Amino acid sequence: MRKDIQKILDSTHDAMIVVDLKGIITIFNKSAEKLTGINRENAIGHQVETVVENTRLPIVLKTGIAELNQKQPLNRTTIITSRMPVFDDDGKIMGALAVFRDISEIIELAERITDLNQIRETLEATFNATQDAISVVDASGKGLLINPAYTRMTGYTEADIIGKDCTYDLAEGESVHMEVLKTGLPIKGKKLKVGFNRKEVIAEAAPIYDKGILKGSVAIIHDLTEINEIYKQLDQAKQIIRNLEAKYTFDDIIGKSEILNNAIEKAKIAAETPATVIIRGESGTGKELFAHAIHNASSRKFAQFVRVNCAAINENLLESELFGYEEGAFTGASKGGKVGLFEKANGGTIFLDEIGELSLNTQAKLLRVLQEKEILRVGGNKPVSIDVRIISATNVNLESAIEQKRFRQDLYYRLNVVPINIPALREHKTDIPDLVKHLIVKYNQEYGRSVSKISQNALETVMAYDWPGNVRELENFVGRAMINIRMNEEIVETHHLPNILSLNAEKNQSVSDVQPMATNMELADALNLFERKHILKVLELSNGNREIAARKLDISLRALYYKLKKLDINS
Numbered sequence: 298m299r300k301d302i303q304k305i306l307d308s309t310h311d312a313m314i315v316v317d318l319k320g321i322i323t324i325f326n327k328s329a330e331k332l333t334g335i336n337r338e339n340a341i342g343h344q345v346e347t348v349v350e351n352t353r354l355p356i357v358l359k360t361g362i363a364e365l366n367q368k369q370p371l372n373r374t375t376i377i378t379s380r381m382p383v384f385d386d387d388g389k390i391m392g393a394l395a396v397f398r399d400i401s402e403i404i405e406l407a408e409r410i411t412d413l414n415q416i417r418e419t420l421e422a423t424f425n426a427t428q429d430a431i432s433v434v435d436a437s438g439k440g441l442l443i444n445p446a447y448t449r450m451t452g453y454t455e456a457d458i459i460g461k462d463c464t465y466d467l468a469e470g471e472s473v474h475m476e477v478l479k480t481g482l483p484i485k486g487k488k489l490k491v492g493f494n495r496k497e498v499i500a501e502a503a504p505i506y507d508k509g510i511l512k513g514s515v516a517i518i519h520d521l522t523e524i525n526e527i528y529k530q531l532d533q534a535k536q537i538i539r540n541l542e543a544k545y546t547f548d549d550i551i552g553k554s555e556i557l558n559n560a561i562e563k564a565k566i567a568a569e570t571p572a573t574v575i576i577r578g579e580s581g582t583g584k585e586l587f588a589h590a591i592h593n594a595s596s597r598k599f600a601q602f603v604r605v606n607c608a609a610i611n612e613n614l615l616e617s618e619l620f621g622y623e624e625g626a627f628t629g630a631s632k633g634g635k636v637g638l639f640e641k642a643n644g645g646t647i648f649l650d651e652i653g654e655l656s657l658n659t660q661a662k663l664l665r666v667l668q669e670k671e672i673l674r675v676g677g678n679k680p681v682s683i684d685v686r687i688i689s690a691t692n693v694n695l696e697s698a699i700e701q702k703r704f705r706q707d708l709y710y711r712l713n714v715v716p717i718n719i720p721a722l723r724e725h726k727t728d729i730p731d732l733v734k735h736l737i738v739k740y741n742q743e744y745g746r747s748v749s750k751i752s753q754n755a756l757e758t759v760m761a762y763d764w765p766g767n768v769r770e771l772e773n774f775v776g777r778a779m780i781n782i783r784m785n786e787e788i789v790e791t792h793h794l795p796n797i798l799s800l801n802a803e804k805n806q807s808v809s810d811v812q813p814m815a816t817n818m819e820l821a822d823a824l825n826l827f828e829r830k831h832i833l834k835v836l837e838l839s840n841g842n843r844e845i846a847a848r849k850l851d852i853s854l855r856a857l858y859y860k861l862k863k864l865d866i867n868s
């Protein structure tokens with residue numbers, strides 16, 4: 298009889314366990330085997346709770362009360378759907394039956410549903426938060442969905458768009474949705490105008506397929522004004538990179554002394570105005586540094602900073618360099634003419650270094666530019682108006698140059714609107730420790746060293762010197778000291794310092810120390826030879842810096858360039 302029942306129960310999908318009054322398993326069907334992974338032989342004849350926990354069959358045996366459709370968990374993936382007492386023909390309880398079911402598939406499904414909900418939520422959040430405007434239409438081109446960015450960009454709300462033709466938002470151009478629905482293919486980078494304000498946008502759209510059937514189209518529109526703004530910023534960034542000429546700002550000017558600070562404060566005020574500035578100071582004091590800083594702190598910082606070394610450019614070329622020339626202006630002029638430095642600096646700043654070296658002829662032309670705010674290209678007759686801030690610099694005494702009729706007074710007045718005097722280094726020696734510290738960091742980077750400081754003794758030696766070549770000379774000096782330092786040394790000591798005293802000594806050499814040239818040489822040749830040797834020596838002591846060399850030789854930079862050419866010196 299039990300076997301027959303067993304057979305019947307084996308054919309059902311539900312797992313079943315029957316126990317007798319003592320709780321001993323008497324029937325364990327196939328589904329129960331499958332669900333618990335326990336063989337029938339290991340179940341039948343055993344106390345139910347030792348084989349399958351939580352069946353609560355002993356309780357049913359005690360109470361004789363059925364628990365139907367309870368869906369109580371047996372374990373994580375199984376539930377007991379019913380427990381009931383089994384009665385004999387006399388109505389006496391003879392055992393109990395538990396029916397239970399595998400719910401792992403349902404659990405998995407539920408988990409998947411939760412996942413999908415999360416994905417949906419994430420997608421919705423992205424859809425609503427993205428800055429790109431998104432719209433979705435159905436297969437007939439009627440609006441289905443838009444996001445907040447779409448409303449911000451076009452001015453249209455859901456009420457205007459949902460259920461309406463997708464051409465509704467268009468101010469100019471053809472609907473990308475309609476094109477996608479027509480061809481079933483995606484579209485990229487289409488320029489359109491949308492919304493009340495005819496906003497310029499770039500649109501892209503893609504078809505939505507469901508099981509191979511075209512169900513609609515989704516479009517993203519990007520605001521072109523924003524993209525244009527980004528391009529503009531990119532251009533400005535490129536411009537800044539191109540303008541690396543003007544690489545310094547006020548933060549790069551080292552020194553806290555009062556005299557230097559007065560100059561910095563004056564320069565900062567000048568930077569905020571369009572005023573013409575003249576920077577005066579000895580060679581190497583930082584005039585160019587100040588010019589960069591003024592440009593970079595001014596509203597012209599995104600335009601060009603053009604530096605012209607008036608002393609270094611050949612007088613004949615200077616005019617065409619500054620003002621440009623028209624095609625065929627002179628023999629050798631390039632085809633198409635040439636844009637001059639003033640035009641290049643248009644909107645920006647032109648820095649005329651060594652202005653005191655300009656010839657009277659070029660001074661007159663510069664004066665015209667300052668008065669008329671326009672330039673005339675060499676060989677041209679059409680004035681070009683320009684908007685350029687002029688910063689000039691000089692290390693010569695312009696007042697005495699005016700007296701000697703080498704510099705035009707009217708030009709001087711035009712240039713001398715905001716004069717800024719940069720002190721010689723000997724006038725602000727208190728800044729030397731900071732400058733040395735700054736230079737050590739600079740050369741550490743350049744030479745890959747890790748020097749930490751200068752010793753007190755070495756610093757005292759540096760402070761005792763007068764630095765006729767100013768910060769530039771100090772810069773070269775520290776650079777050379779750093780070269781003398783071994784890789785494992787970290788402190789600049791006195792023995793690393795190049796011999797400054799020898800520089801001073803050379804300067805003070807007496808005439809008797811100078812040896813005559815070969816006695817059979819003509820005086821002119823001997824002088825030339827001596828001049829050549831002397832200039833070479835001074836250049837060497839100035840680390841090849843012609844400006845310092847000119848200063849040491851007490852001649853103008855232009856005169857030095859002339860001599861270098863005449864004496865065939867290429868150093």
Ligand SMILES: Nc1ncnc2c1ncn2[C@@H]1O[C@H](COP(=O)(O)OP(=O)(O)OP(=O)(O)O)[C@@H](O)[C@H]1O
Nearest residue numbers: 549550551579580581582583584585586768769844
């Ligand atoms: N206060 C300062 N802080 C940091 N660096 C400085 C300072 N002053 C000058 N320098 C540095 O010294 C060097 C010479 O400065 P700059 O070329 O500006 O001098 P200059 O007065 O224009 O010289 P010149 O008249 O010979 O053209 C540069 O490398 C500059 O960066």
